[in-house]
Amino acid sequence: MSGEENKSVTVFREFLKIRTDHPKPDYEGSTTFLVQKAKEYGLECEVYRETGLPIVIMKIEGSDPSLPSVLLNSHVDVVPAVRECWNTEPFAAIKDENGNIFARGTQDMKCVCIQFLEVAARFVKSGKKMKRNLYLTFVPDEEIGAGQGMEPFVETQKFRDMNVGVAIDEGLASPTEEFTVFYGERAPWWVHITAVGNTGHGSRFIENTAVEKLMRTINKMLQFRHDQFTDLHKGHHECGKKLGDVTTLNLTVLKAGVGEGPFPNYSYNVIPTKAEAGFDIRIPPTVNLEDFLKQIREWTSEEGLSFEFANYTAKNEMTGVTDDNTWWKTFKQSAENIGIKLVPEIFPAATDSRFIRNLGIPAFGFSPINNTPILLHDHNEFLNEKTFIRGLDIYEQILPNLVNL
Ligand SMILES: [Zn+2]
Structure with missing residues (x-):
């Protein structure tokens, strides 16, 4: 590789090396890392532990905190990796000569964790005040059903106090030029x-x-x-x-x-x-x-x-993807403005978004990864650093429109 590595890519690779794989995820390691970064970037940060495992909550206060907030939610845990099936050590975050970074969690979803973190850092650095509160939550145990993660968290006073108006969470990589966005799940x-x-x-x-x-x-x-x-x-x-x-x-x-x-x-x-x-x-x-x-x-x-x-679940809410949902309309238009086509789909598996949707709060699953094979939970999961950096730019251009809505 020639030239110096993009700083956000370095942070991403450091985060990939923290062993948050089941069955024994190092949540203290990931929490310490995130808290340290928040401090460095000037983001308000607290660690919430009342539902058991640590949930890292970061915040950028808006000019009108009475408005419903925008929540960027990501899970820090990853599924296990079978070393023999990988060409590289799955927690070494090795980057090849093409810029492909190989590690468990590159797609699901440590990329998005760090993109949310880094884009929030950009917002703080810009000094521009946005209208609504912007929250980032980094939650545990999504991969094992969220019983000590998002599921109990959405029932807490802490979550209610965040007054979430819309949530953005993980989606899937798209093998084509288009990007998929998920508005419901099975x-x-x-x-x-x-x-x-x-x-x-x-x-x-x-x-x-x-x-x-x-x-x-x-x-x-x-x-x-x-x-x-x-x-x-x-x-x-x-x-x-x-x-x-x-x-x-x-x-x-x-x-x-x-x-x-x-x-x-x-x-x-x-x-x-x-x-x-x-x-x-x-x-x-x-x-x-x-x-x-x-x-x-x-x-x-x-x-x-x-x-x-x-x-068993008796409830399965969807988020509207018609123009009468202003969150969707804004999301879609902001994407179009930067030349991105969003294709709305139903997520084939389950994510933390279901707990949010079932409260009646709109939630979109979106990972800004295109032209990449879907390798979540698969061997040799990877993400190209250019795709990661572009994803960061995409969030930077789309999110302010939601926060200022
Ligand atoms: Zn995931």
Whole structure:
């Protein structure tokens, strides 16, 4: 590499080296780092710990703090990396000769953490006062369901006092020139189904066994899966549905059999009285959740099976992406003004935005990463430094329009 590295890129690479990967994320390390940076940049900063793990909150006060604020939220934790599957050490943040930085979290979402931080630093440095309060929150545990992160945080007085009017959180990289922005996400339901049936010797025709009943239900559900898959893939690519528009359903748990493994320590000649199946189901916000619950009841009750949820949400709000939502209108126009096309989509998985949307607060998922393969949670996750720097410029040009709205 020739020339000196951009300072924000250096901060990004330092942050990538902090081991916030599960199952033992170093939140004290990331907190110390962020607090130090806030001090350096002249940003108001506090560490909130009342929901358990540390949440770093930074603030730039607006000229009219009574107005609803703009929140930039990012999670500091990352998923684990399997060293053998990577070409470089996943927490060394190595940059190659093309400027590609390889590390876990380069896309999801330490890039955005540092872009928010660095753009806030630019705002402070410019000395220009903006209208609304601007908050930055750096939260833990998004990757494991946010049970000690955003989920309880949005219920606190602290969060209410922030009076959030709109939130910007993570999106996804886009492999094309366009940028995607997410206005809703699919509700994750994890359903555990249990069948109970007759037992007997494996040499006879036993009727109504647990496995048989479970299989019939599973087959109905897999037929539904097939229909959704067809729905996703039919039609032209351009106008067709995206993953976020259909319901995915995957059989992820399957249990039956008398005895304890491993193979061959089972009673192969005994019909088991109990069989269980678990599904990961992701439902788009366009589907009525009550109706879908009825559908699950139907699938299971026909065979007399019971079910419970390992993960369930009864609410799944979307943020409006029509011009009557002034936040969206401003966001979209500001992007257009700098020659960026935003393509609104439903996020295929779950992010912290769902907790904010379910309070009725608009939230957009946007990572300013284009022309980059989607590598979140994948091996050899990377981001090019030029894309990172451009993303910083994009935020710098778009965000003031929201804060001054
Ligand atoms: Zn993420």
